[in-house]
Amino acid sequence: MSDVLELQQITKSYGGRTVLDAVNLKLPAGELMGLIGPSGSGKSTVIKLALGMAQADAGVAHIFDIQMPDRQALGKIGYMAQSDALYEALSGYDNLKFFAQMRDIRVVDEEINRVATIVNLTDALDQQVKGYSGGMKRRLSLAIAFLGEPEFLILDEPTVGIDPALRRQIWDELRRQQAQQKTILITTHVMDEAEKVDRVVLLFDGCIIADDSPAALKARYDVSTVEQVFLKAEVEAGK
Numbered sequence: 001m002s003d004v005l006e007l008q009q010i011t012k013s014y015g016g017r018t019v020l021d022a023v024n025l026k027l028p029a030g031e032l033m034g035l036i037g038p039s040g041s042g043k044s045t046v047i048k049l050a051l052g053m054a055q056a057d058a059g060v061a062h063i064f065d066i067q068m069p070d071r072q073a074l075g076k077i078g079y080m081a082q083s084d085a086l087y088e089a090l091s092g093y094d095n096l097k098f099f100a101q102m103r104d105i106r107v108v109d110e111e112i113n114r115v116a117t118i119v120n121l122t123d124a125l126d127q128q129v130k131g132y133s134g135g136m137k138r139r140l141s142l143a144i145a146f147l148g149e150p151e152f153l154i155l156d157e158p159t160v161g162i163d164p165a166l167r168r169q170i171w172d173e174l175r176r177q178q179a180q181q182k183t184i185l186i187t188t189h190v191m192d193e194a195e196k197v198d199r200v201v202l203l204f205d206g207c208i209i210a211d212d213s214p215a216a217l218k219a220r221y222d223v224s225t226v227e228q229v230f231l232k233a234e235v236e237a238g239k
């Protein structure tokens with residue numbers, strides 16, 4: 001299986017502080033990977049460097065075997081950032097339409113309805129986004145990432161502010177996408193979500209301290225939850 005994402009020796013500092021320290025990471029096609037770590041551990045920085053939105057001090061990022069940033073590769077990625085980048089003066093529908101057109105998606109109304117249904121936003125599509133709650137904005141950002149069923153979904157904390165029933169619906173959609181051979185990279189703080197991925201990558205202080213399936217990690221650390229794995233792995237990493 002080929003790798004959709006490959007990071008080689010990615011290093012990044014801000015203001016003299018090392019945020020990522022020679023990170024190596026491979027994400028094979030069709031895998032659902034969870035990048036897990038405490039606040040400030042470098043998860044969003046990994047994503048930004050992978051996409052070429054920020055420049056690494058050292059190392060290279062490839063997506064679909066292409067060095068990033070690359071416009072063609074970006075066209076095959078559905079990205080949901082941690083902060084919403086929406087047009088507040090436009091309706092939810094017009095935001096979706098705008099991004100669908102940017103990504104050359106045909107049959108726009110059908111696709112808008114499909115993604116709005118996944119995030120339960122159909123009834124609010126005609127409202128201006130500036131009247132949306134924080135959770136509604138997150139859901140709209142997620143719907144935008146789903147547009148066109150991209151080959152690679154990169155979702156930075158997609159379920160923050162989303163209630164449990166809808167969270168389950170979103171996970172069902174991620175599983176559906178994966179069944180269609182899509183590749184998914186998700187960051188989360190929510191440890192029960194970390195149980196649902198194929199592979200957990202634990203990031204701590206800019207380094208990967210564990211990388212395996214949830215079951216393998218739990219067996220290795222002799223614990224019953226990924227949260228406990230994380231706590232043990234942190235201690236082992238010498239912190």
Ligand SMILES: Nc1ncnc2c1ncn2[C@@H]1O[C@H](COP(=O)(O)OP(=O)(O)OP(=O)(O)O)[C@@H](O)[C@H]1O
Binds near residue numbers: 046
């Ligand atoms: N543009 C920037 N300028 C300066 N420091 C930055 C910048 N971006 C990130 N950092 C710092 O890098 C570290 C890692 O940040 P990052 O956002 O990658 O963490 P994170 O794991 O995604 O955290 P969270 O879960 O809170 O989103 C933090 O200490 C943050 O303050």
